[in-house]
Amino acid sequence: MNRGPAVAIVLLVVLVALALPAEAHAPEFPEGGGSLEKATEVKDPTKSWAIYSHLHEGGEAHYYLLRMRQGENITVSLIAPRYSTDKGFLPSMALMGPGIEGNGTPPSFVEVPTGAGVEVIARSLPPGMEYEPFSPSAFHELSNVSLEAPQDGDYYLAVYDEATEGSYGLAVGLRESFTAEEWVLVPFSALSIYLWEGQSPPAVLLAPAAAIAIGLAAMLAFPRRPRPLDVLWVLATAAGLLMVASGVSLIYQMLWSLSQTGAEPTLAVTIVLAAVPLALGSAALRIAGRGRGSGAVSTGTRIAMRSEAARTWGNTSLASSSSPKASS
Numbered sequence: 001m002n003r004g005p006a007v008a009i010v011l012l013v014v015l016v017a018l019a020l021p022a023e024a025h026a027p028e029f030p031e032g033g034g035s036l037e038k039a040t041e042v043k044d045p046t047k048s049w050a051i052y053s054h055l056h057e058g059g060e061a062h063y064y065l066l067r068m069r070q071g072e073n074i075t076v077s078l079i080a081p082r083y084s085t086d087k088g089f090l091p092s093m094a095l096m097g098p099g100i101e102g103n104g105t106p107p108s109f110v111e112v113p114t115g116a117g118v119e120v121i122a123r124s125l126p127p128g129m130e131y132e133p134f135s136p137s138a139f140h141e142l143s144n145v146s147l148e149a150p151q152d153g154d155y156y157l158a159v160y161d162e163a164t165e166g167s168y169g170l171a172v173g174l175r176e177s178f179t180a181e182e183w184v185l186v187p188f189s190a191l192s193i194y195l196w197e198g199q200s201p202p203a204v205l206l207a208p209a210a211a212i213a214i215g216l217a218a219m220l221a222f223p224r225r226p227r228p229l230d231v232l233w234v235l236a237t238a239a240g241l242l243m244v245a246s247g248v249s250l251i252y253q254m255l256w257s258l259s260q261t262g263a264e265p266t267l268a269v270t271i272v273l274a275a276v277p278l279a280l281g282s283a284a285l286r287i288a289g290r291g292r293g294s295g296a297v298s299t300g301t302r303i304a305m306r307s308e309a310a311r312t313w314g315n316t317s318l319a320s321s322s323s324p325k326a327s328s
Contacts, residue, residue, distance in 0.1 A: 029053070029192055036111045039063035039156060042172055046072055051170040052196045053159075055091060061110050061160035064170070068097075068149035076157060077144040077171040078123065082260055083198030085125060085140050089166025093121045093143050094158045099150025110158050121145050131261040133269035135190075136250065137197055138257040139169065167196055194253065207252035208245035215241045215285065222289045236288035243281030250274035 028051045033039040042049060045066040053062060068074060078093045094106045096116045104120030112118055123143035130141055149155065159168060194204045219237050254270040 033063040039065040041065040049172040058163040064157040084166030091161040097155030098153040131264040133266040138260040208249040211248040240284030243277040247274040247278035
């Protein structure tokens with residue numbers, strides 16, 4: 001088997017994967033601090049974060065701590081999936097901290113730091129839902145706030161609902177940045193986001209699992225596959241199937257989200273993001289099926305293919321994988 005094209009495909013996939021995260025929020029799934037003292041700290045709050053959590057009952061509040069310097073931008077959006085808002089879940093958000101001008105009064109069960117100003121952010125349930133093309137996903141944006149920190153100090157966000165329980169999300173910050181750990185954990189984050197939306201695990205996994213099963217059956221039945229199977233065939237096939245499954249998953253999630261939001265012009269972004277792994281995966285599978293292979297695989301090729309097989313499931317979903325407000 002000619003190993004040159006296989007290595008070129010792997011390098012191209014890596015370059016695409018490195019380019020995509022520039023449009024995403026880093027996803028986090030904290031439980032949410034149940035008091036000011038136990039507030040969940042949003043580390044580096046000027047960085048883009050997508051925080052997903054769940055209020056378990058009415059009259060409960062979650063608290064988040066943002067350590068800000070004067071002049072730094074505080075940007076937060078509060079969102080909720082349809083399955084929660086359909087139950088009457090309509091959470092509110094209050095920003096509290098030094099120099100905040102008073103605007104509204106939170107309910108008595110919400111803790112307020114001593115001496116802090118409080119701004120209760122106006123919220124409403126919009127008639128339509130927003131489509132996020134990078135995930136893809138659908139949600140209601142209930143409220144948002146953006147201002148410069150008036151002073152150095154600790155600012156708190158309180159998210160609460162007086163009547164019922166439900167899932168909510170916070171899109172925090174504007175600066176796009178990802179660590180290696182966040183990038184590697186993207187596949188698990190994407191699954192968690194879809195479950196947060198109210199989808200069942202079988203619904204999330206069915207489309208990509210079917211793509212892998214059908215593709216593997218076709219590759220094993222291919223008359224020119226090596227016998228016995230060599231290492232490069234296995235790695236190229238695994239990487240190709242995972243890329244195809246990633247593209248199929250994006251298409252499925254796009255259709256699921258558009259069934260709630262209706263047609264959106266930004267669906268073109270999702271189509272492009274899905275087309276990349278579908279095209280590269282198909283190319284990898286064609287290379288795997290072109291010849292029997294010699295069984296001699298260079299160290300560089302082996303490392304590249306193993307790395308791609310481990311990571312590619314989340315490569316294209318990272319731009320989404322992540323964020324309800326990735327396009328903001």
